Amino acid sequence: MKYIVAIIQPDRLDEVIAALEEEEINLMTVSDVMGRGRQKGVAEVYRSHVEKGGLLHKLKVEVAVSNNNVWQAVDAIARGARTGNIGDGKIFVLDLMECLRIRTGETGVSALA
Amino acid sequence: MAEIDTGDTAWVIVSTALVMLMTPGLAFFYGGLVRRKNVLSIMMQCFMLLAVISIQWVLFGYSLAFGPDHGGVIGDFSWAGLRGVGAEPNADYAPTIPHQLFMVFQMMFAVLTPALIVGAFAERMKFGAFLLFSVLWATVVYDPMAHWVWGMGGWLRDLGALDFAGGTVVHINAGMAALAAALVIGRRKGYPDTSPPHNLPFVILGAALLWFGWFGFNAGSALGANGLSVSALVATQLGAATAAVAWAVMEWGKGRHATALGTISGAVAGLVAITPAAGFVTPVGAMAIGALSGPGCYFCVVVMKRRLGYDDSLDAFGVHGVGGTLGALLTGLWATTTVNAAGADGLLHGNAGLLLRQLVALAVCAAYSFIVSYGLLKLVDGLVGLRVGEDKESIGLDLTQHSESAYTLIG
Numbered sequence A: 001m002k003y004i005v006a007i008i009q010p011d012r013l014d015e016v017i018a019a020l021e022e023e024e025i026n027l028m029t030v031s032d033v034m035g036r037g038r039q040k041g042v043a044e045v046y047r048s049h050v051e052k053g054g055l056l057h058k059l060k061v062e063v064a065v066s067n068n069n070v071w072q073a074v075d076a077i078a079r080g081a082r083t084g085n086i087g088d089g090k091i092f093v094l095d096l097m098e099c100l101r102i103r104t105g106e107t108g109v110s111a112l113a
Numbered sequence B: 001m002a003e004i005d006t007g008d009t010a011w012v013i014v015s016t017a018l019v020m021l022m023t024p025g026l027a028f029f030y031g032g033l034v035r036r037k038n039v040l041s042i043m044m045q046c047f048m049l050l051a052v053i054s055i056q057w058v059l060f061g062y063s064l065a066f067g068p069d070h071g072g073v074i075g076d077f078s079w080a081g082l083r084g085v086g087a088e089p090n091a092d093y094a095p096t097i098p099h100q101l102f103m104v105f106q107m108m109f110a111v112l113t114p115a116l117i118v119g120a121f122a123e124r125m126k127f128g129a130f131l132l133f134s135v136l137w138a139t140v141v142y143d144p145m146a147h148w149v150w151g152m153g154g155w156l157r158d159l160g161a162l163d164f165a166g167g168t169v170v171h172i173n174a175g176m177a178a179l180a181a182a183l184v185i186g187r188r189k190g191y192p193d194t195s196p197p198h199n200l201p202f203v204i205l206g207a208a209l210l211w212f213g214w215f216g217f218n219a220g221s222a223l224g225a226n227g228l229s230v231s232a233l234v235a236t237q238l239g240a241a242t243a244a245v246a247w248a249v250m251e252w253g254k255g256r257h258a259t260a261l262g263t264i265s266g267a268v269a270g271l272v273a274i275t276p277a278a279g280f281v282t283p284v285g286a287m288a289i290g291a292l293s294g295p296g297c298y299f300c301v302v303v304m305k306r307r308l309g310y311d312d313s314l315d316a317f318g319v320h321g322v323g324g325t326l327g328a329l330l331t332g333l334w335a336t337t338t339v340n341a342a343g344a345d346g347l348l349h350g351n352a353g354l355l356l357r358q359l360v361a362l363a364v365c366a367a368y369s370f371i372v373s374y375g376l377l378k379l380v381d382g383l384v385g386l387r388v389g390e391d392k393e394s395i396g397l398d399l400t401q402h403s404e405s406a407y408t409l410i411g
Helices: A011-021 A067-081 B006-033 B038-064 B099-120 B127-150 B154-160 B167-183 B201-222 B227-253 B260-276 B285-308 B317-332 B355-382 B392-393 B398-404
Strands: A004-008 A028-036 A053-066 A087-095
Touching: A004 A011, A004 A067, A011 A053, A011 A067, A011 B392, A053 A067, A067 A087, A067 B285, A087 B260, B006 B038, B006 B099, B006 B201, B006 B227, B038 B099, B038 B127, B038 B398, B099 B127, B099 B317, B127 B154, B127 B167, B127 B355, B127 B398, B154 B355, B167 B260, B167 B317, B167 B355, B201 B260, B227 B260, B227 B285, B260 B285, B260 B317, B285 B317, B317 B355
Parallel strands: none
Antiparallel strands: A004 A053, A004 A087, A028 A053
């Protein structure tokens, strides 16, 4: 199992969700975050709001997938989030040790989807 | 020489301030209804109108609307820059208060009316296009219509249609322009699957300020501190109250929950509908108008808009256009000279002629507003483009039009 953490432009969320749904990946967690990349937040005033320390408003999309679905998920997020401009974001893929569905107590891959 | 009455003057000064507060109230009402990325654009548009139309009104708007008549259609420029509009009362309009006070009271109506239209094109219009359209609209649509209905010699004033506080000039006028705007600019990206209102307590705060300000709007339109203004005040309260209850009951009766948004939408619809009637109906008549206008607007906002598919984003047409229309017609039913000798009897008091005159005034104003607004919007679209690009609409107008954001995450 892998845990995918994607940092994207706030206005690309609808496209990312649509692209993930095309791959039948429906499970996700989204949060408002602040961050900056190589430009230290200065290049993209127009697309996003610069806050303290040159930090820009981004969204963090987190998706847990089985090993078979990793690249579909990563591709889908990249497809949905890409505009070609600076500040499109990054995708990180992490090993996921365990997953437990609280309601039923199921664990492992069967608890994912 | 007309004599200034201090009580009348004091009340109209207060009413002017009350009506002024309705535009910021509307900013909160509309601002809470949009998504968080557009809240500042809405508030900015409302406040900018408060500033820009005040200037337009003094420079030439007031003169066009209330200045010496030409053919019943329009005033002229002889009062431009408020020449001759001073402390001396104008016997034609308000014999007991300074002429300049009447002018500034009317200014607040001229400000509020274009602000109402904002609800139809929310979340997608360029700021520059909005400004250009609004100033043109105030000059070409609002000022002439104010002259027809309120100006000395205006042809609708002479026709004898009743409009106590501006149901036609303000609400039907803004409502029809809103419908034209929704049609010309088109639906928002993703409509009808757009996010729900981002801040309902803002919407409720806005409705509260509107309700509060409406006492100045209606009771102030008596232009004096007297029995008529109190009668209008009572009618205003009852119109809002019954329509609020009626809307909540409609929701509940449909097997859904009564909502806070529905209840306050009903209150605003009732306030709109009671506006033309306020100085002509009994308290029971006011309750009847509220009880009918709530469900009427409910139907247009909840059922008709979805069926027809236009994106009147914040229901400027559904509440102001429809509520104003219902109010004008219902005034033709419930008006009575026992409340106001200067008014007329409606159908329920044995006079069918008034209803006919109401219908004529309503139809002419609605048609004029819709057609000219439609033309103006097309003109502005051709000159500068009405709509922001799709990417800017996604990012939101706050950042793309004003380089600001309403809510920050840290700091």
